[in-house]
Amino acid sequence: MKLATVSVKEKEFVVIINGEQMVSIETINQTEGKEWRTDLFGLIQENHLSELNRWYRSEGEHKLSSFPIVGPDDIQYVAPYKSPGKILGVGMNYVEKAIELSGQLPQEEPVIFMKPNSSLIGPDEFIKLPPQSSEVTAEAELSIIIGKTCKDVAEEDAIDVVAGFTTSLDVTAKDIHAKNPRYMQRAKSFDTFFSFGPYFITPDEFPVLKDISVETVLNGEGCHQNIVENMMYQPWWIVSFFSQIMTLNAGDIIMTGTPGSAVIRDGDIVECRIPGFKPLYNPVSKFKAK
Structure with a gap:
């Protein structure tokens, strides 16, 4: 699974890179009834990343093609997160x-x-x-x-x-x-x-x-x-x-x-x-x- 943190109109959030398309975790939460963190540091720290990857591998990869996408012209890539411990x-x-x-x-x-x-x-x-x-x-x-x-x-x-x-x-x-x-x-x-x-x-x-x-x-x-x-x-x-x-x-x-x-x-x-x-x-x- 490929992820990135992007900024749109000064709001930062995580997207899954699915082929040529990007779908935000926020969209996945709304569509699938999930409560996964929408920042990468939080996803990792709270072990939501493992749950997200299991969902992606079992069904999500196929579902994402029908979800609303983040337009590539609207985004700016930023650091995955800002404050690692080490x-x-x-x-x-x-x-x-x-x-x-x-x-x-x-x-x-x-x-x-x-x-x-x-x-x-x-x-x-x-x-x-x-x-x-x-x-x-x-x-x-x-x-x-x-x-x-x-x-x-x-x-x-x-x-x-x-x-x-x-x-x-x-x-x-x-x-x-x-x-x-x-x-x-x-x-x-x-x-x-x-x-x-x-x-x-x-x-x-x-x-x-x-x-x-x-x-x-x-x-x-x-x-x-x-x-x-x-x-x-x-x-x-x-x-x-x-x-x-x-x-x-x-x-x-x-x-x-x-x-x-x-x-x-x-x-x-x-x-x-x-x-x-x-x-x-x-x-x-x-x-x-x-």
Whole structure:
């Protein structure tokens, strides 16, 4: 099942993407007599997403073709939700990228980091280049959305705690990080340095995760591309790993690593492209002090 959060006349709500059509959860509630949350964060947190997906798989997919639709000309895609509990990341996860950056594969455990909620933006919003940095990079990544509170999850059980996947862009002040690896947290924490959306897709749409392709695109030209099979740490392993460090909560986001980064400058447009998802676009501008 594919979902997105859209804005129509400044009202935000969730739609199901059904082929070329979009149907709001509000319309489904009215037509089917349901009381599902109409925001994605609420759908995930209150476990309405599981109920909605069961309905969609059993009967809803066929029914939606006769429901009133949201006109594509009327909508603007926005961030799936605004305030996740945690935004977590894994660095240097593709074999080729790790060797390129360090000359060797990392030992036993991945490089990890966190981003603040203040770094979060959605599709088509501007990535703002901070004055403290002269070299900023953006990286396309497949991100995991946690579906329920969990701790110490076994790798084989990780799929049971995942709500879905989305496209994302991880932005880094590369020159700051290059001064000292211990500056990584600062380099990744500036406002607008994390974007995700527009599509959110449930795991049942991806029976074979290893074939998912992730591509960083700059100004319409592909820069780096790779497939999940070439990750050193696979998605279900990553969920298990983080859950053994900290409690994961519904709505937490985990970036799984990038096939490669692109240096971004004022006026650029950077994208994350993953087949099955609508591409995530973000324009780039210089930071302007208020």
